Amino acid sequence: MENLIITAAICGAEVTKNQNPNVPYTVDEIINEANLAYKAGASIIHLHVRENDGTPTQDYHIFKKCIDGIKECCKDVIIQPSTGGAVGMSNDERLSPLKLKPEIATLDCGTLNFGKDEIFLNTQNTIIYFAEKMQQLNIKPEIEVFDKGMIDTALRLLKNGTLKSPLKFNFVLGVPGGINASLRDLAFLVGSIPFDSVYTVTGIGRHQFNMATIAIASGGHVRVGFEDNLYIKRGILASSNADMVKKVVHIANILGRNIATPNEARKILNIKEEN
Ligand code: KMH
Ligand code: ZN
Numbered sequence: 275m276e277n278l279i280i281t282a283a284i285c286g287a288e289v290t291k292n293q294n295p296n297v298p299y300t301v302d303e304i305i306n307e308a309n310l311a312y313k314a315g316a317s318i319i320h321l322h323v324r325e326n327d328g329t330p331t332q333d334y335h336i337f338k339k340c341i342d343g344i345k346e347c348c349k350d351v352i353i354q355p356s357t358g359g360a361v362g363m364s365n366d367e368r369l370s371p372l373k374l375k376p377e378i379a380t381l382d383c384g385t386l387n388f389g390k391d392e393i394f395l396n397t398q399n400t401i402i403y404f405a406e407k408m409q410q411l412n413i414k415p416e417i418e419v420f421d422k423g424m425i426d427t428a429l430r431l432l433k434n435g436t437l438k439s440p441l442k443f444n445f446v447l448g449v450p451g452g453i454n455a456s457l458r459d460l461a462f463l464v465g466s467i468p469f470d471s472v473y474t475v476t477g478i479g480r481h482q483f484n485m486a487t488i489a490i491a492s493g494g495h496v497r498v499g500f501e502d503n504l505y506i507k508r509g510i511l512a513s514s515n516a517d518m519v520k521k522v523v524h525i526a527n528i529l530g531r532n533i534a535t536p537n538e539a540r541k542i543l544n545i546k547e548e549n
Contacts, residue, residue, distance in 0.1 A: 277531070310514050
């Protein structure tokens, strides 16, 4: 099996310090969490940023400060900014981190109920607009899949040339409104993508480590972090993203799967190696 790529989704846009005081908000906190996750074994940092009070933002300058700081302490790590941002942001706001020419960025491939009255809106035109921007800038899209139809949308874009092979998917299972975090549904997603694709599995909340274990055992890759889950085990808050990354490394060790370095991850993802 390929070495395991661990992505750390260190803060997200929705979780708050009220839920877990260790969720990073400030630039320094975000850089520190990225560094701890990297040292623990993460080769990709999935990055959202916040105002100092925790408000989610796609502000270019805050992204730049975080990315510059992360690159300083984690020299070879892959930084993957979010173009999902937070519910309600405009398309151009969401695209702002692409100006920093990251190697990879998220591409959300469909609309989703996102709790209460919130709708995470990704129309066909939005998806095409984002995918074309990424292609122009030579940024690898990571296709975010919250439901099966989002794979089908990506495959249509592959067919008409808006996306290029090999595709990289992130299956997010367990968002209320999206696909369930079950073995049956994960197998359905994995069986629906082209054979040369790479996929990461993200289990939401209490599903995080079960889904991670299935992915590790079956050749997928894993995402963990505060964006998706606040607990290291039932009833115990995680003290940092590194706690969760270490737990994944431990499970991988038990199952005999090696951990990918960032440059190994670049090879697996078909991203040009950094000098
Ligand atoms: N915060 C969610 C609305 C992504 O990063 O591309 C969207 C999200 C997906 O987190
Ligand atoms: Zn995200």
